[in-house]
Amino acid sequence: MSEPSRTHASLLPSVAAVLAGAVYMVFFLAGESQMVVFGLLVGAVLALAAFKHWRVLDAVGQSARDHQGPFSIVVVAAVAAVCLYFYDDAFVLFLLGTVLVYVLTCLGLNIQFGFVGVMNFAGASFFGVGCYTAAVLTKHTALPHLLIIVLGGLLAALLGFVILIPVLKTRGHYAALVTIAFALLFKTFLEVNDTLGGPQGLKAAGLNLFGWDVGRDIAIGDFEGSFYLGYIAVILLLAILGFIMARRMEDSWIGLNMDAVRLDETVSACFGQSIPRWKITAFTIGNFYCGVAGAFYAMMLGYIAPTNFTFGDSLILLSIVILGGLGSLWGTVVATGIVIIIPEKFQVLQEYRFLLFSALVIAILLFRPQGLLPRPLRGYRTLKSLPGKS
Amino acid sequence: MQNPLLSISNLGKKFGGVTALVDLDLAVPRNRIFGLIGPNGSGKTTFFNVVTGIYPATSGTVVFEKEDITRFSPQKVYRAGVARTFQRSRLLLPLSILDNITLGDHSQLENGLFFNLFRRRALAAQYRQLLDKSRDLITIFDPGLADRIFEPVVNLPMISRRRIEICRALISNPKLLLLDEPSAGMTHEETHRLIDDILQIKDKIADLTIIIIEHEMSVMERITDHCAVLNFGQKICEGTYQQVAADPEVQKAYLGVD
Ligand SMILES: Nc1ncnc2c1ncn2[C@@H]1O[C@H](COP(=O)(O)OP(=O)(O)OP(=O)(O)O)[C@@H](O)[C@H]1O
Ligand SMILES: [Mg+2]
Numbered sequence: 001m002s003e004p005s006r007t008h009a010s011l012l013p014s015v016a017a018v019l020a021g022a023v024y025m026v027f028f029l030a031g032e033s034q035m036v037v038f039g040l041l042v043g044a045v046l047a048l049a050a051f052k053h054w055r056v057l058d059a060v061g062q063s064a065r066d067h068q069g070p071f072s073i074v075v076v077a078a079v080a081a082v083c084l085y086f087y088d089d090a091f092v093l094f095l096l097g098t099v100l101v102y103v104l105t106c107l108g109l110n111i112q113f114g115f116v117g118v119m120n121f122a123g124a125s126f127f128g129v130g131c132y133t134a135a136v137l138t139k140h141t142a143l144p145h146l147l148i149i150v151l152g153g154l155l156a157a158l159l160g161f162v163i164l165i166p167v168l169k170t171r172g173h174y175a176a177l178v179t180i181a182f183a184l185l186f187k188t189f190l191e192v193n194d195t196l197g198g199p200q201g202l203k204a205a206g207l208n209l210f211g212w213d214v215g216r217d218i219a220i221g222d223f224e225g226s227f228y229l230g231y232i233a234v235i236l237l238l239a240i241l242g243f244i245m246a247r248r249m250e251d252s253w254i255g256l257n258m259d260a261v262r263l264d265e266t267v268s269a270c271f272g273q274s275i276p277r278w279k280i281t282a283f284t285i286g287n288f289y290c291g292v293a294g295a296f297y298a299m300m301l302g303y304i305a306p307t308n309f310t311f312g313d314s315l316i317l318l319s320i321v322i323l324g325g326l327g328s329l330w331g332t333v334v335a336t337g338i339v340i341i342i343p344e345k346f347q348v349l350q351e352y353r354f355l356l357f358s359a360l361v362i363a364i365l366l367f368r369p370q371g372l373l374p375r376p377l378r379g380y381r382t383l384k385s386l387p388g389k390s
Numbered sequence: 391m392q393n394p395l396l397s398i399s400n401l402g403k404k405f406g407g408v409t410a411l412v413d414l415d416l417a418v419p420r421n422r423i424f425g426l427i428g429p430n431g432s433g434k435t436t437f438f439n440v441v442t443g444i445y446p447a448t449s450g451t452v453v454f455e456k457e458d459i460t461r462f463s464p465q466k467v468y469r470a471g472v473a474r475t476f477q478r479s480r481l482l483l484p485l486s487i488l489d490n491i492t493l494g495d496h497s498q499l500e501n502g503l504f505f506n507l508f509r510r511r512a513l514a515a516q517y518r519q520l521l522d523k524s525r526d527l528i529t530i531f532d533p534g535l536a537d538r539i540f541e542p543v544v545n546l547p548m549i550s551r552r553r554i555e556i557c558r559a560l561i562s563n564p565k566l567l568l569l570d571e572p573s574a575g576m577t578h579e580e581t582h583r584l585i586d587d588i589l590q591i592k593d594k595i596a597d598l599t600i601i602i603i604e605h606e607m608s609v610m611e612r613i614t615d616h617c618a619v620l621n622f623g624q625k626i627c628e629g630t631y632q633q634v635a636a637d638p639e640v641q642k643a644y645l646g647v648d
Contacts, residue, residue, distance in 0.1 A: 245507060252506035252513055253492075253499045256485075260493050263482045269464035270442055270474060271558070272496040281503065377486050377542055386514040 013056070014063040014071050022078040026085055028345070029092050037345050061373075064330075068381060076240065083232050084225075093228035094300075095344050100235040101297045103336045104242045106320045107329065108289025111246055113318065114327030114375070115255065116282035117262030118164075119176040122183035123317040126156040126287045128309035129186075130294025131204070132196060135304055138205035145208050149238075149295040156291025157284045164283050168276040171265060175279070183311045190306040201305030204298040207234065214299075231300045238296065242289055246329055249285075251382045258282055259378075312354055319361045325371020334373060395420045395566060395599045396441070401450035403433070403440050403623075410436040412623040414450065418566075423592065423600045425614035425631065429643060433623040434603045435477055438568050442474055443467045455565065469497055473559035474568035477603075479551045479575070483544040487535060487554055490543055491524040494558035527557045530594070531587045548575045552584055560591065569602040573609060585609055607635070619643070 024044065031037040051057050064071045079096075086092040105127055112118045120126075130152030137148045163182050167174040191199050206215030207230075214230040249255055260268045261278045268275060298304045320339050324331030343353045364371065394417040403411040410433045418424050426434050439445045441452055443464040452460045459467055473494065481490050492499070499516070500506070506513060521539075529536045531553040535546075543554060552572050559567055572588070573581035592598060604610050610617060610631050617634045619627040621643040627634050634640055 248507050248510070253501055254503065254506045256489055256493060257496070257501065259485060259489070260482055263484070264480055266444060266464075267476075267480050267482070267493075270444070270468060271494055271562075272465045272468040274465060377484075377540065378489060379486075379540055380517055383510065383514040383517050386511055 009059065009062040009066045011063060011067045011070055013059045014061075014067065015074050017060045017064075018071075018074050018078045022082050025082050029082070029086065029095070029341075031345070034346065034348070041342070065376060065381075069385070072243075076236070079236065083229060087223075087225035087229060090226045090228060093226050093232060095341060097228055097232045097235055097300055098297075099337055099340045100232065100239045101293045101300070102317070102320070102340055103333050104235070104239045104293040104296075105290050106317055106324070106332045106336050107239075107242050107246050108286035108293070109317055110286075110321050110324075110327060110329065110332050111249065111289070112282050112286035113321050114325075115250070115258040115262065116278055118279055118283050119173070119318065120160075120179050120283070120286065121176060121311070121314050121318065122179040122186065123290055124309045124311075124313035125183045125186040126160060126290035127294035127297070127313075127317075128190070128304075128306075129156040129159055130291035130296075131298035131304045131308070132190070132202065133291070134295035134298040135202040135204040136196070138299065139203070144210075145299065146210075149292055149299075152295025153288040153290075153292035156294070157288040160287035161280065161284050164280060168279060175283075180311070183314050187306050187309055187311070190309070197305070199306060201303060201307075203303045204301070206302065207231065207296070207299040209234070215302075228300075231296075235293075235296055235300070238292065242292075243329060243333075247382060250327070250329070251378060251380050254278075254281070255378060315354075316357055319357045322361055323364055323372060325374045328371055328373050328375035331371050331373035331375070335371075393420070394418055395455065396601075397453045398441075399451050399453075401437075401440065401452065402448045403436055403445060404448045410623050411440065414620075414623070414625055416618055416625065416628075418599060418601060419616070420599055421597065422615040423602060423613050425610045425617035426601060426603045426620065427610060427617055427634065427640075428620035432620040434620055435570055436623075437620070438474060438570055438601075438603070441467070442472060442568065468562075471563075471565040472568065473562055473564035473566075475552070475555045475559055475570055475572060477570040477574060479548065479555055481543045481551055481555055481558075484542055486540050487528065487543055487546075488521065488524055488539045490554055491528065491557045491561055492520050494561040495520065495523070497562060523561065524557070527561055528554065530591060531557065549580045549584060552576065553587065556588070556591075560595075563595075565597060565599060567598060567600045569600060571603050571605065573604060573606050578606075578608075581606055581609060582612075585613055589613060611635075 024040070028037065028040050031040060048057070083093060083096055086096075105123060109120055109123050112120050133152040133155050134148055137143055137151065138145065143151075163178055164175060167178050190196055196202060206213065208214065212230070214234065215227050217227045218225040218229055257273055258278050260271075260273060261275050265275050316339065320335045321332060323339065324333070324335030339357065343349045349356060396416070396418040398414055398416040401411055401414040414437070426437065428434050436445070440447050443459075443462045443466065447460055450460070451458055454470055454472065457470065459470055462470065482493070499520075500513070525536045525539060528539065532550065535550055535553065543551060546554070556569070556572070569588075572584055576584065588600070592600065602614065614631055617629065617631050618625055619634055619640050626643060627637045627640050
């Protein structure tokens with residue numbers, strides 16, 4: 001079974017890139033003055049441009065694609081190392097935890113938008129469904145928290161299923177319109193609903209896993225770290241699980257079917273595909289991701305309010321998916337980091353962040369429509385590595 | 391005719407005020423290459439679209455293998471054993487050659503969510519099987535394409551795209567193959583190379599009936615056993631290519647002879 005006759009690239013360039021990225025992250029996150037942070041940002045852009053010019057980036061990409069497994073492990077290790085470096089810095093750790101929460105959310109949106117082509121303008125609302133599920137259930141029931149997280153996902157998935165049913169038979173952008181309506185309705189509903197706390201929102205209990213109170217600071221021997229390290233460990237695992245499942249979906253007949261539905265519904269129908277089936281599958285799974293991420297986030301944050309789930313937030317989530325590249329899983333990871341971290345480090349930008357992201361999306365669509373890390377062609381690489389007769 | 395594979399009776403199709411097909415009667419015999427001729431806008435593509443369930447018929451019936459498929463969805467028509475190509479080549483351009491061909495075998499694939507996500511070894515085995523099957527099929531047309539099976543189709547020239555489209559339709563072993571102007575967008579010489587391929591395929595597959603729409607008369611002369619001519623949605627003539635070409639009404643309507 002021969003791949004196109006190309007020699008395998010070495011693992012080295014991608015590992016070096018990850019290490020450089022990790023070191024850069026440490027400096028960037030630790031940067032106190034706005035001048036330093038700004039300088040680092042400009043430096044990164046210039047360095048990337050130069051590396052691209054010298055074809056370093058191509059080598060890195062090739063190396064990462066040829067060694068997906070080892071590369072992924074190195075990335076996870078690097079993320080863990082950065083988190084441990086900031087072991088007692090609650091602000092930075094919370095920020096990193098938030099990034100991972102949104103990585104999971106945006107992977108879900110990418111399954112919907114990038115794989116099957118359903119644009120979900122209510123990502124933040126489905127995320128919110130998960131949040132409120134967690135807040136209500138931790139308060140009124142004694143269900144295990146892990147189960148509550150799953151229930152948050154299931155409830156979001158179910159709601160998405162219900163609102164999509166009526167427009168499944170239609171072509172075009174009706175699905176997108178329905179999600180817009182849902183997003184607007186959801187926020188209004190929360191604001192006027194007193195049992196759900198109205199505009200003030202609700203408190204959510206901290207995560208407790210099998211007797212481990214994740215909300216308590218960590219002390220192991222001499223090591224004392226912020227409790228956020230525990231939260232990060234949990235969400236990192238969830239995000240990895242979500243990533244692996246999305247990757248498996250992509251490298252399978254399901255990914256192929258979804259691509260076909262996105263690219264040409266008539267052709268799909270002429271070759272036996274049920275179009276509603278794949279749209280529902282992608283939409284439901286994507287919302288499950290959002291709900292799970294939301295339920296976790298509510299527990300990490302400790303309280304939730306309707307202002308977290310506006311239409312604008314949904315747009316930011318979508319812009320992350322577009323920025324990273326439609327259908328590109330690594331693209332989503334990188335873009336989430338950029339979009340969540342940069343405004344947090346530049347207080348001045350906070351007010352203009354919607355403006356900034358709109359400009360960014362337009363720029364991306366104009367100059368690099370395939371996104372920062374374009375989705376590679378399906379090579380069934382995760383299947384090829386499996387043992388079995390050839 | 392005895393036991394035709396496809397029989398059409400009184401088939402009509404209207405798009406609002408436009409009448410695309412009128413009272414069409416056709417019987418397509420088994421294991422033959424059947425040609426469909428007619429000037430632009432005479433309803434040939436519409437005929438394919440109605441047979442494959444993309445558009446519902448306004449009147450009449452389509453019977454395939456003794457089963458009435460007139461009201462079938464495209465999915466059911468495909469499962470009954472009808473596969474097609476499109477006049478304006480409709481490959482999934484960003485996807486690889488392999489993906490485009492594999493897609494045609496949808497009904498043979500294991501499409502369950504659980505299977506695809508968790509039974510990865512079984513999936514890998516099915517993947518290898520499909521890879522071999524697709525490679526073997528495309529090799530008949532062009533061995534060069536078999537080596538490039540992981541490349542996206544967007545960069546390929548029209549003749550390669552047509553070949554891949556035919557493979558996509560053939561991989562499910564259909565009983566009836568509908569080819570809508572396979573020569574569109576190709577040179578005369580390329581067209582005849584493609585026709586060689588089609589004849590070769592027809593030889594290899596025992597039980598295959600083909601309906602081909604074509605404007606190139608030399609093509610029709612070479613490959614068809616039987617032809618029907620449409621004009622303004624009506625069948626005006628039927629017979630072998632020689633008979634049809636000699637018909638005065640056909641010459642008037644189509645060949646531009648006064
Ligand atoms: N979806 C549609 N809506 C409205 N009218 C249509 C539609 N499809 C086809 N028609 C009309 O039906 C008639 C027959 O069109 P059709 O495409 O079947 O012709 P054709 O024989 O395939 O022509 P060509 O040789 O140019 O491909 C034309 O008048 C066309 O405008
Ligand atoms: Mg036509």
